[in-house]
Amino acid sequence: MTVQSHFRIRGLNSHSAIARSLLTTTAIPWNTHLRELAKQCLFSEALNLYRRMLRSGQSPNAFTFPFVLKSCASLSLSTAGKLLHGHVIKIGCEPEPFVQTSLISMYCKCCLVDNARKVFDENPQSRNLTVCYNALISGYTLNSKFLDGIVLFSKMRETGVAVNSVTMLGLIPRCAEPVYLALGMCFHGFCVKSGLDIDFSIGNCLLTMYVKCGSVQYARSLFDAMPEKGLITWNAMISGYAQNGFATEVLDLYREMKLCGIYLDPVTLVGVLSSCTHLGAHGVGREVEQQVQLCGFDSNPFLKNSLINMYARCGNLVKAREIFDSVLEKSIVSWTGVIGGYGVHGHGEIAVQLFEEMIKTGIRPDKTAFVSIISACSHSGMTDKGLEYFSAMKSKYGLQPGPEHYSCVVDLLGRAGRLKEAKDLINSMQVNPDGAVWGALLNACKIHKNVELAELAFERIIELEPTNIGYYVLLSNIYSDAENLEGVLKVRVMLRERQLKKEPGCSYVELKGKVHMFLAGDKTHSQTADIYGMLDELENSVKQLGGPNGEDHKRRKGEEQLIGEGVHSEKLAIAFGLVNTSPGTEIVVIKNLRACGDCHLFIKLVSKIVDRKFVVRDATRFHHFKDGVCSCRDYW
DNA sequence: ATAGGGTTAG
Numbered sequence: 175m176t177v178q179s180h181f182r183i184r185g186l187n188s189h190s191a192i193a194r195s196l197l198t199t200t201a202i203p204w205n206t207h208l209r210e211l212a213k214q215c216l217f218s219e220a221l222n223l224y225r226r227m228l229r230s231g232q233s234p235n236a237f238t239f240p241f242v243l244k245s246c247a248s249l250s251l252s253t254a255g256k257l258l259h260g261h262v263i264k265i266g267c268e269p270e271p272f273v274q275t276s277l278i279s280m281y282c283k284c285c286l287v288d289n290a291r292k293v294f295d296e297n298p299q300s301r302n303l304t305v306c307y308n309a310l311i312s313g314y315t316l317n318s319k320f321l322d323g324i325v326l327f328s329k330m331r332e333t334g335v336a337v338n339s340v341t342m343l344g345l346i347p348r349c350a351e352p353v354y355l356a357l358g359m360c361f362h363g364f365c366v367k368s369g370l371d372i373d374f375s376i377g378n379c380l381l382t383m384y385v386k387c388g389s390v391q392y393a394r395s396l397f398d399a400m401p402e403k404g405l406i407t408w409n410a411m412i413s414g415y416a417q418n419g420f421a422t423e424v425l426d427l428y429r430e431m432k433l434c435g436i437y438l439d440p441v442t443l444v445g446v447l448s449s450c451t452h453l454g455a456h457g458v459g460r461e462v463e464q465q466v467q468l469c470g471f472d473s474n475p476f477l478k479n480s481l482i483n484m485y486a487r488c489g490n491l492v493k494a495r496e497i498f499d500s501v502l503e504k505s506i507v508s509w510t511g512v513i514g515g516y517g518v519h520g521h522g523e524i525a526v527q528l529f530e531e532m533i534k535t536g537i538r539p540d541k542t543a544f545v546s547i548i549s550a551c552s553h554s555g556m557t558d559k560g561l562e563y564f565s566a567m568k569s570k571y572g573l574q575p576g577p578e579h580y581s582c583v584v585d586l587l588g589r590a591g592r593l594k595e596a597k598d599l600i601n602s603m604q605v606n607p608d609g610a611v612w613g614a615l616l617n618a619c620k621i622h623k624n625v626e627l628a629e630l631a632f633e634r635i636i637e638l639e640p641t642n643i644g645y646y647v648l649l650s651n652i653y654s655d656a657e658n659l660e661g662v663l664k665v666r667v668m669l670r671e672r673q674l675k676k677e678p679g680c681s682y683v684e685l686k687g688k689v690h691m692f693l694a695g696d697k698t699h700s701q702t703a704d705i706y707g708m709l710d711e712l713e714n715s716v717k718q719l720g721g722p723n724g725e726d727h728k729r730r731k732g733e734e735q736l737i738g739e740g741v742h743s744e745k746l747a748i749a750f751g752l753v754n755t756s757p758g759t760e761i762v763v764i765k766n767l768r769a770c771g772d773c774h775l776f777i778k779l780v781s782k783i784v785d786r787k788f789v790v791r792d793a794t795r796f797h798h799f800k801d802g803v804c805s806c807r808d809y810w
Numbered sequence: 811a812t813a814g815g816g817t818t819a820g
Contacts, residue, residue, distance in 0.1 A: 243813090271812090272812045276812080278814090279814070303813095308813085308815085309814050312814065312815070340814045343814080343815035344815065346815090347815080375816050378817070379815075380816095408817090410816080410817050414817090439818090442817090443818095444818045474818090479820070480818085480819050506820080510820040546820075
């Protein structure tokens with residue numbers, strides 16, 4: 175076959191630069207090797223090979239450049255990229271559309287969008303090519319120039335250049351935050367109208383966009399409507415649920431996925447583990463660990479960190495530590511996982527020790543690491559140590575504290591009774607405090623029974639989070655403790671005026687790998703009769719005991735005065751646990767809201783008369799109950 | 811032999 179006929183078959187112009195450059199057919203073996211390296215993502219090797227090629231006197235041709243430019247792009251080597259652009263011009267293959275597209279893409283990935291634009295503008299024949307538009311659009315959107323990307327998209331449509339699915343794939347992922355949801359939905363509409371929505375990747379992309387915008391229900395309906403679901407589709411839905419806190423849905427979907435016979439990959443299991451962490455589903459977590467080994471993903475660093483985190487949050491610190499120790503290259507995430515685990519379960523000293531060790535190994539703590547260490551100090555009453563870290567964070571590590579740090583420090587000071595300092599700290603904040611910051615103060619006011627400051631904190635809170643029912647309940651409890659009935663009524667009126675309803679309390683217990691959920695007053699569980707029977711029995715025995723200070727566990731607290739409701743969900747969960755476990759075991763209950771005072775006392779008393787350990791995780795902390803004692807020292 | 815995109819932890 176002659177060179178000419180070859181080009182006719184490929185549909186290329188035989189007078190083009192390719193035709194000329196292809197006459198140097200000796201470049202072919204080099205190019206083939208380069209392609210292999212680029213395919214395996216061995217980019218620096220590819221660039222080395224290119225250097226060797228030049229040194230050996232072989233001049234590159236048009237087919238050489240896409241591979242080397244891609245390597246530069248992947249490594250973000252802008253200087254080398256510009257140099258290559260020079261070579262392209264010298265060889266004279268700049269007019270070739272695919273060389274141009276590679277150039278545009280390279281410049282975009284090196285954050286030189288203006289250079290990319292210049293290549294685009296200076297070559298009139300390529301300006302009508304979909305691929306060039308696509309490269310530039312995704313370049314704009316990746317460089318936070320979303321608006322320019324949209325403008326280019328409109329221009330594409332005006333000038334009649336064909337839009338394909340890759341165009342949309344450059345635009346849709348950038349709509350993955352709530353402010354752009356409306357725009358994303360327009361793109362979705364466009365895809366449907368132009369028939370692009372049947373594209374597999376577009377579906378995945380839209381799905382991800384919806385979950386990142388928090389529209390989980392919408393994402394689910396899209397998921398259900400997708401005729402063909404691939405691994406990425408399942409993963410996107412699973413991690414979408416996980417990121418939005420829909421933990422039980424994750425486990426259901428994971429089961430369904432396995433039933434459908436879909437192969438799992440590490441991404442799937444990371445999502446599932448994240449939900450186990452949220453749910454405290456220790457047993458399911460262990461199952462996932464077996465799955466990890468079964469699939470041979472043992473060495474995946476993401477998964478190792480997820481496992482550390484899951485075990486640490488579920489209270490299995492031994493196992494968390496074991497995996498942590500087995501990680502050879504411990505990242506900041508691995509460290510933060512164990513530190514947070516020890517902290518949240520009340521072993522502040524160990525958390526501090528580990529934190530210091532981490533710094534010694536040369537890892538610089540980041541913002542999240544400081545959140546875990548400061549809150550670890552707060553859980554263990556190490557007030558001054560916590561303050562020390564807070565100040566080191568700013569002065570020694572130059573990290574600007576965010577509201578999440580301030581809420582930890584306010585909690586730290588507040589629990590120690592240093593309410594005035596806590597309040598002054600909030601007033602001195604550089605960033606705007608969020609609800610959690612004032613909430614920590616409100617919580618401290620409850621512990622130290624300070625109604626006046628509580629009212630002030632509450633005023634700020636409802637400006638920031640007017641619909642967060644938890645704070646109304648907290649204030650009502652403070653009034654109730656102070657026997658201020660007028661205050662309790664005031665809160666009740668506020669709730670009615672704002673038409674707020676209390677978020678239903680719910681608790682989970684995990685048993686034999688299945689998660690059982692109870693709502694307040696729930697009678698839907700298949701063992702309802704046994705559960706309520708057990709509860710009656712417990713209440714009777716507990717009544718005879720009285721509290722440690724002669725308290726009656728049935729005193730009415732503000733929460734129940736505020737909203738009359740059925741049996742609290744954590745009581746149901748505890749009773750369920752007792753029905754289904756044998757003596758000596760540990761029952762772990764997870765509650766979505768804060769544990770109520772009544773239940774806390776009740777569980778404390780129950781732990782005195784039955785041979786079980788109880789762990790209750792509520793919205794703010796862990797409570798470990800055994801033999802009539804709870805690990806939390808400041809509550810009730 | 812050639813370019814453009816979607817899922818991962820604290």
